[in-house]
Amino acid sequence: MSTAEERADSDLQSWAEVTPDAARRLLLAAVEAFAERGYHATTTRDIASRAGMSPAALYIHYKTKEELLHRISRIGHEKALEILRTAARREGSATERLADAVSSFVRWHARGRTTARVVQYELDSLGPDARAEILALRRQVDAEVRGIIEEGAAAGEFDVLDVQGTTLAVLSLCIDVARWFNVNGPRTPEEIGELYADLVLRMVGAKNRK
Amino acid sequence: MSTAEERADSDLQSWAEVTPDAARRLLLAAVEAFAERGYHATTTRDIASRAGMSPAALYIHYKTKEELLHRISRIGHEKALEILRTAARREGSATERLADAVSSFVRWHARGRTTARVVQYELDSLGPDARAEILALRRQVDAEVRGIIEEGAAAGEFDVLDVQGTTLAVLSLCIDVARWFNVNGPRTPEEIGELYADLVLRMVGAKNRK
Numbered sequence: 266m267s268t269a270e271e272r273a274d275s276d277l278q279s280w281a282e283v284t285p286d287a288a289r290r291l292l293l294a295a296v297e298a299f300a301e302r303g304y305h306a307t308t309t310r311d312i313a314s315r316a317g318m319s320p321a322a323l324y325i326h327y328k329t330k331e332e333l334l335h336r337i338s339r340i341g342h343e344k345a346l347e348i349l350r351t352a353a354r355r356e357g358s359a360t361e362r363l364a365d366a367v368s369s370f371v372r373w374h375a376r377g378r379t380t381a382r383v384v385q386y387e388l389d390s391l392g393p394d395a396r397a398e399i400l401a402l403r404r405q406v407d408a409e410v411r412g413i414i415e416e417g418a419a420a421g422e423f424d425v426l427d428v429q430g431t432t433l434a435v436l437s438l439c440i441d442v443a444r445w446f447n448v449n450g451p452r453t454p455e456e457i458g459e460l461y462a463d464l465v466l467r468m469v470g471a472k473n474r475k
Numbered sequence: 476m477s478t479a480e481e482r483a484d485s486d487l488q489s490w491a492e493v494t495p496d497a498a499r500r501l502l503l504a505a506v507e508a509f510a511e512r513g514y515h516a517t518t519t520r521d522i523a524s525r526a527g528m529s530p531a532a533l534y535i536h537y538k539t540k541e542e543l544l545h546r547i548s549r550i551g552h553e554k555a556l557e558i559l560r561t562a563a564r565r566e567g568s569a570t571e572r573l574a575d576a577v578s579s580f581v582r583w584h585a586r587g588r589t590t591a592r593v594v595q596y597e598l599d600s601l602g603p604d605a606r607a608e609i610l611a612l613r614r615q616v617d618a619e620v621r622g623i624i625e626e627g628a629a630a631g632e633f634d635v636l637d638v639q640g641t642t643l644a645v646l647s648l649c650i651d652v653a654r655w656f657n658v659n660g661p662r663t664p665e666e667i668g669e670l671y672a673d674l675v676l677r678m679v680g681a682k683n684r685k
Contacts, residue, residue, distance in 0.1 A: 303513025385654065386596055430662070430670045433655070434648060441651035444595065445643070452640070460640045468674045 279344045283336075288326040290316045292340075295333040299383045304334060304390040334387060335395040341377075341384035342402040348373055349409040359417030360471045366413060367439060367465045368458030374442040375454035381443035410435055414469055424470030435465050489554045493546075498536040500526045502550075505543040509593045514544060514600040544597055545605040551587075551594035552612040558583055559619040569627030570681045576623060577649060577675045578668035584652040585664035591653035620645055624679055634680030645675050 283289040294315035298307040309330050313323040327333050352366035374381050391399060411432040417423035425431050442457060452460075466474045493499040504525035508517040519540050523533040537543050562576035584591050601609060621642040627633035635641050652667060662670075676684045 302515040305512045305516035306514075382596075386592075426673070427670055430667075431674065434671065434674050437651040437655060438644060438648050441647045441654070444651070445647060457640075460637055461644065463636070464641065464644050464678050467677050467680060470677060 279340050283340070287316075287318065287322065291318065291323055291326055292333060292336060295330075296337055296380050296383055299334065299337075299387060300379045304330070304383075304387045309333075331390070331392055331395065334383075335391060335399075337380065338384050338388070338391065338395070338399050339402070341380055342399055342406065344373070345370070346402060346406050346409070349406055353409045353413050358473070359413050359420060359422050360466060360473050363410075363413045363417065363469065363471070364462040364466060366410060367435065368455075368462040370436075370439045371442050371458040371461045372454040374439055375446040375457055378443040378446050381440070385440060385443065407432060407436065417469060417471070422472060424472075431468060435468065438465070489550050493550070497526075497528065497532065501528065501533055501536055502543060502546060505540075506547055506590050506593055509544065509547075509597060510589045514540070514593075514597045519543075541600070541602055541605065544593075544600060545602075545609075547590065548594050548598070548601065548605070548609050549612070551590055552609055552616065554583070555580070556612060556616050556619070559616055563619045563623050568683070569623050569630060569632050570676060570683050573620075573623045573627065573679065573681070574672040574676060576620060577645065578665075578672040580646075580649045581652050581668040581671045582664040584649055585656040585667055588653040588656050591650070595650060595653065617642060617646065627679060627681070632682060634682075641678060645678065648675070 280289055280293060283292055291312060295307070295312045298311050298315055302311075307330070309323050309327075310320050312330070312333065313320045316323075327336070348369050349366050352362055352369055355362060355365065357365070388396065388399065411428060414423065414425060414428050414432055414435075418425045418428065438461065442461075446454070446457070463474065490499055490503060493502055501522060505517070505522045508521050508525055512521075517540070519533055519537075520530050522540070522543065523530045526533075537546070558579050559576050562572055562579055565572060565575065567575070598606065598609065621638060624633065624635060624638050624642055624645075628635045628638060648671065652671075656664070656667070673684065
């Protein structure tokens with residue numbers, strides 16, 4: 266058996282920035298509790314207890330349950346943006362960059378499926394301000410992928426009828442990996458990343474697919 | 476303002492089979508409650524109250540909360556199977572049948588997003604027997620789409636490297652529409668269905684795309 270921290274760590278390599286240790290342990294406990302029981306069925310007492318702490322100790326770090334969800338959602342979205350931005354801005358053709366963006370985004374959703382599910386399915390549980398902040402991050406995520414597709418179309422590498430709709434479909438395809446991915450299934454995150462990069466290059470009509 | 480029944484009816488045209496009326500009203504109330512608060516945060520008392528009934532009246536129709544989820548999940552999966560089976564077994568080329576399967580499956584997920592979310596995201600909340608029954612239905616859903624892709628590949632209409640993986644991706648793309656579809660968004664279910672049919676024909680390398 267692995268600890269909650271080890272499990273969530275293998276999910277998403279973005280928790281290191283959360284300090285002190287107690288604040289990180291609480292965040293990891295919240296991810297697991299929200300994923301298992303849903304946001305509304307989880308109490309701050311449940312989260313504290315999973316982290317081996319008292320409710321009073323939780324309130325030192327987080328004022329409300331929503332603050333925990335907001336923090337998890339922000340970390341998840343910032344990491345998503347970083348992954349896509351890195352792929353979008355590297356050297357290489359639009360074809361290479363789109364394949365890289367898709368395969369790395371897919372690998373991250375497969376490995377970080379627990380966090381990704383919480384982030385995606387509990388978006389409506391955020392309050393208006395937190396939600397507005399996260400939606401702004403989502404528009405940036407969208408813009409990175411749309412940018413690569415637009416460049417590929419302009420350069421004649423791709424043949425795309427509907428850039429906005431294709432961008433939406435590409436992101437949707439990658440995100441849904443978090444719903445169905447199974448660690449005991451027949452495919453590794455790397456294999457799914459490679460398959461999906463090829464499928465997405467087909468979707469954009471890339472002329473130079475391998 | 477529409478009633479819960481009107482809203483859920485526009486979501487999914489499969490509730491008519493549920494009789495008597497009280498049993499149907501309770502099922503619709505459960506869909507809404509599970510979608511809003513999650514399965515674990517919803518009590519049978521909440522569901523009865525949403526349906527304007529007493530908890531005792533609920534127990535006449537459903538012994539447990541899980542029975543409600545099981546019934547919702549079975550209706551959703553049977554309808555999914557019916558939609559794909561109809562498209563798979565109609566007259567026409569594999570290209571036409573795949574386009575039809577994808578566009579109708581997408582339209583249904585857009586219109587029935589509330590039910591679809593409950594069915595997809597609460598699968599782990601089912602007990603072992605109910606879960607096994609639903610997983611068997613999911614394998615049949617998968618087999619319908621895989622069948623069309625295999626036939627298209629065998630007939631030389633499609634160019635597919637990985638039939639199993641492509642089937643998974645096609646279903647995943649359609650299902651995730653329920654997560655992001657917004658009735659106030661710029662696209663209708665019909666428009667998304669058409670866009671996605673084209674994207675999926677690209678994914679399978681269809682030679683006779685329009």
